[in-house]
Amino acid sequence: MTGVANNTPAADERVKEISPLRQALIRPELGGMVGTVAVFTFFLLFASDSGMFNSQGVLNWSIVSAQFMIIAVGACLLMIAGEFDLSVGSMIGFAGMMIAIFSVTLGWPVWIAILTTFVLCIAIGGLNGFIVIRTGLPSFIVTLAFLFILRGFTIYLPQLIERKTIIGGIKDAAEGDWLAPIFGGKILQSLFTWLGDAGLITTFSRGSRMGEPIVDGIPMLIVWAIVLVVLGHVLLTKTKFGNWIFAAGGDAEAARNSGVPVNKVKILMFMLTAFCATVFAVCQVMEFGSAGADRGLLKEFEAIIAVVIGGALLTGGYGSVLGAALGALIFGVVQQGLFFAGVESSLFRVFLGLILLGAVILNTYIRRIITGER
Amino acid sequence: MNSENSPIIQMKNIEKHFGSVIALAGVSVDVFPGECHCLLGDNGAGKSTFIKTMSGVHKPTHGDILFEGVPMYFADPRDAISAGIATVHQHLAMIPLMSVSRNFFMGNEPEKSVGPLKFFDHDYANKVTMEEMRKMGINLRGPDQAVGTLSGGERQTVAIARAVHFGAKVLILDEPTSALGVRQTANVLATIDKVRKQGIAVVFITHNVRHAMAVGDRFTVLNRGKTLGTAQRGQITPEELQDMMAGGQELVSLEGSLGGTV
Numbered sequence: 001m002t003g004v005a006n007n008t009p010a011a012d013e014r015v016k017e018i019s020p021l022r023q024a025l026i027r028p029e030l031g032g033m034v035g036t037v038a039v040f041t042f043f044l045l046f047a048s049d050s051g052m053f054n055s056q057g058v059l060n061w062s063i064v065s066a067q068f069m070i071i072a073v074g075a076c077l078l079m080i081a082g083e084f085d086l087s088v089g090s091m092i093g094f095a096g097m098m099i100a101i102f103s104v105t106l107g108w109p110v111w112i113a114i115l116t117t118f119v120l121c122i123a124i125g126g127l128n129g130f131i132v133i134r135t136g137l138p139s140f141i142v143t144l145a146f147l148f149i150l151r152g153f154t155i156y157l158p159q160l161i162e163r164k165t166i167i168g169g170i171k172d173a174a175e176g177d178w179l180a181p182i183f184g185g186k187i188l189q190s191l192f193t194w195l196g197d198a199g200l201i202t203t204f205s206r207g208s209r210m211g212e213p214i215v216d217g218i219p220m221l222i223v224w225a226i227v228l229v230v231l232g233h234v235l236l237t238k239t240k241f242g243n244w245i246f247a248a249g250g251d252a253e254a255a256r257n258s259g260v261p262v263n264k265v266k267i268l269m270f271m272l273t274a275f276c277a278t279v280f281a282v283c284q285v286m287e288f289g290s291a292g293a294d295r296g297l298l299k300e301f302e303a304i305i306a307v308v309i310g311g312a313l314l315t316g317g318y319g320s321v322l323g324a325a326l327g328a329l330i331f332g333v334v335q336q337g338l339f340f341a342g343v344e345s346s347l348f349r350v351f352l353g354l355i356l357l358g359a360v361i362l363n364t365y366i367r368r369i370i371t372g373e374r
Numbered sequence: 375m376n377s378e379n380s381p382i383i384q385m386k387n388i389e390k391h392f393g394s395v396i397a398l399a400g401v402s403v404d405v406f407p408g409e410c411h412c413l414l415g416d417n418g419a420g421k422s423t424f425i426k427t428m429s430g431v432h433k434p435t436h437g438d439i440l441f442e443g444v445p446m447y448f449a450d451p452r453d454a455i456s457a458g459i460a461t462v463h464q465h466l467a468m469i470p471l472m473s474v475s476r477n478f479f480m481g482n483e484p485e486k487s488v489g490p491l492k493f494f495d496h497d498y499a500n501k502v503t504m505e506e507m508r509k510m511g512i513n514l515r516g517p518d519q520a521v522g523t524l525s526g527g528e529r530q531t532v533a534i535a536r537a538v539h540f541g542a543k544v545l546i547l548d549e550p551t552s553a554l555g556v557r558q559t560a561n562v563l564a565t566i567d568k569v570r571k572q573g574i575a576v577v578f579i580t581h582n583v584r585h586a587m588a589v590g591d592r593f594t595v596l597n598r599g600k601t602l603g604t605a606q607r608g609q610i611t612p613e614e615l616q617d618m619m620a621g622g623q624e625l626v627s628l629e630g631s632l633g634g635t636v
Contacts, residue, residue: 238493240483243472250469257463259452259481264575317471371471372523 026076027369028311028319031363032326035309035355039330043337048154055201055215065332066225067280068306069296069325073232074276075303076324078269080236082249082316083139085125085273088303090150092296095121095281097154100167100291103174110170111179118278125274130269139270147300171289183224183279184286186217221283225325228276232321245269249279249316305352309359311366318367330355357373379445382407382575383428383459383544388437390423399599400437403629404545410566410576412586415596416619421579424596425546428577429461430454454486458543462533462550470522474514475503477521478536508533510565527558531565545569546577551585563589581619583612595619 043052051057071088078085095117102113128146132139158167174180196213197204203213236242247255248265255262277296285291309327312319334355338348381404390398398420405411415421426432428439430448439446441457448454451461468477479499500517507514510531512524513536521529530550537545547566551559566589570576580586586593594604595618602618 238496240485240492240494243476243480243483243494246472246476247469254469255480257451257461259455271535313471317469371520 003269021164026366027322028363028370029326030311030366031359032320032323032330032363033308035330035359036326036333039307039333039337039355043333043341047337047341048355049116050340050342052337055213057336057340059215059219061223061332061336063219063332064336065329066219066222067284068302068328068331070221070231070280070283071273071276071299072306072324072328073228073304073321074269075300076307076310076312076319076321077232077236077245078273079304079307079312079314080316080319081245081266081269082252083129083266083269084143084304085128085270085318086140086143086300087128087146087150088273088277089299089301090147090154091121091124091277091282091294092284092299093154093291094124094150095278096285096291096295097158097167097293099282099285100170101157101161104167104169110174110177113284114179114183117282118275121274121278121281122271125271125277127158128274129270132270133263133266154295156294158291165293166290168290170285170291172354174286178288181220181229183220183282185220186224187220189217192216192218192290201219219283219287221287224279224283225328228279229321229325236321241265246317249318251317302331305356308363309356311363318371327359330359378388379408381405381440384438384440385424385428386440388424388427388434388535389438390420390427390432391435396436396483397599398427401596401599401601403594403601403604405510405575405577407543407575408570409572409591410570410578410589412590412593413579413596414578414581414583414586414593414615414619416581418598419596419619420599421581421596424550425461425548425577425579428437428454428544429459429546451511458541459546460537460540460542460544461546461548462530462537463548468521468529468533471520473518473520474507474524474532475499475517477531478503478506478539482540506539507532510535510568511561525558527554527561530554530562534562534565534569538572538574542574544575544577546579548579549581551580551582559585561572583619586615587612 029253052061071092075085075088098117098120099110099113100109102116103110106113108116124146128139128143132135132142137144145362155165158165174184192201192213192215195201196211196216201213201215204210214286244255244260244262244265247258247260248262252262280299284295306327307319307324308314310320310323310325312324321363331352334351335348338351339345379607383405385401385403388398388401389396389537401420401424403411403413413421413424423432427434430451430453433447439448446457447458451545469480472480475496476499479502484495484498484502485492486498487493503517504514511532522531524532530547534545534547534550550562550566554562563585566576566578570589570591578586578590591607592604593607593610593615595602595615597619605615
């Protein structure tokens with residue numbers, strides 16, 4: 001048997017050398033990066049004079065992208081852990097409605113309403129996960145059930161209590177609250193005032209706010225998106241728990257054999273997805289000042305599309321939070337950019353479908369190179 | 375094998391019943407440190423039940439397990455693993471989509487502290503993985519190479535190296551060579567030889583007599599839930615082993631009609 005393999009094996013002659021450039025490029029986010037460059041190039045060429053790239057335009061698509069990013073982070077980590085959550089959109093509507101009911105109808109302080117909603121929604125996310133783990137059913141079915149259950153309550157409760165499907169007055173209720181600005185406020189206002197004074201960004205030229213910059217700060221929504229993306233990325237790639245997420249989605253049985261607490265990981269990821277949906281909902285409710293029964297429709301698919309454009313594998317075990325964030329950016333830029341470019345809005349879907357298909361084909365190719373999948 | 379040593383694990387008169395089915399009807403096996411103990415048997419002979427009892431998956435209906443001379447009652451596989459009994463399964467060993475070093479440390483991730491936070495120590499994991507793979511004779515392109523790009527034999531070797539690195543005293547290999555080609559089988563057998571020389575007891579389950587003869591020190595044959603005895607290397611011929619596994623005469627007549635050893 002000796003002589004077959006020595007202690008210092010010769011390099012395998014069948015393994016081709018890989019150039020450093022190729023190695024640097026071959027990563028799960030490549031599809032998202034290529035897509036981002038392509039999308040920005042396209043709109044710089046065709047919509048540069050439409051106001052898409054002035055301060056207001058940038059803020060416009062940044063907000064939309066940030067919304068996608070917030071839910072994409074949760075969806076991405078959950079998908080890598082091997083599960084889906086189709087109830088994200090309904091959860092957004094439900095969370096918003098609960099805040100409105102707690103704060104406006106019941107008159108609770110807004111911060112208590114927000115925290116209670118977080119606890120409630122994360123518990124529902126945990127329940128999703130618990131049912132999936134206990135029954136062994138596909139998460140697709142379990143969360144599809146919750147898509148309808150939560151949406152049903154979101155429509156039923158306000159009708160029962162207030163005889164309408166939109167509850168307003170949250171802005172007034174949130175006046176002076178300490179927690180509400182964390183979701184609905186803005187930061188760096190003085191910087192933007194300074195930029196406006198210095199003439200670097202456009203200011204109002206008439207009216208009561210003359211001289212003030214049109215964009216007067218960065219909404220907390222964008223801050224939340226960036227924070228969640230960074231935390232999600234660090235959690236996934238730099239921690240022990242991140243390794244467990246990959247393992248749970250890659251092969252749950254093999255992971256269990258190695259002592260990874262797969263059930264715990266999956267349930268926690270369902271809870272994280274619910275947390276992200278609730279962050280989305282709170283930011284939205286604080287911005288609009290109202291909660292509507294139709295909020296968050298189809299958001300689950302938009303989150304999944306962003307994640308898949310970002311290079312994650314639908315069957316789990318592979319993906320990247322940064323990729324998902326790029327996917328969300330592409331999604332937001334395309335959606336708003338077509339509006340700026342004056343393209344008929346129904347064509348947005350055509351565009352999105354093409355990007356989705358192109359990105360997924362590219363990602364599948366890259367993934368095969370990396371993982372040796374066949 | 376070093377017969378002066380005391381056995382690291384003694385399985386005494388193990389019986390295992392599943393309802394009305396008697397899977398094991400009194401099997402006794404001793405395993406010594408540094409030996410490769412081959413457990414042979416045809417499909418359904420009780421090999422899997424026996425090693426699952428040894429690794430804590432099943433509790434024996436009757437009989438005792440002595441680990442380093444002390445009676446042990448494993449509540450679950452984790453107990454057995456922490457005692458130093460590691461099992462490398464034929465299939466469920468590695469996650470193809472993950473890198474070698476992530477697989478190597480799966481469930482045992484090294485951490486480094488940065489302030490109050492703890493992070494996966496990738497530098498340490500990568501270094502150790504490359505070192506251990508080199509010892510086993512596998513040349514990785516890099517520690518971040520995905521396991522999916524490795525061959526079946528290399529994957530088994532990674533799994534074995536992982537078990538050894540994390541302090542296995544008894545290594546149970548469940549049919550590691552059954553799905554492999556000739557050269558890959560040779561590599562895995564060479565790995566078994568290396569592991570044995572480090573003083574680790576190897577329990578090698580196979581139904582291939584030639585693979586067993588290549589590395590085994592002692593051979594125990596199971597047939598229909600019973601052991602047909604343990605033989606030393608050199609005391610038994612491959613043909614005798616084959617006969618014992620198959621249960622005797624039928625196979626002889628079959629081989630006659632097929633014109634050779636099966």
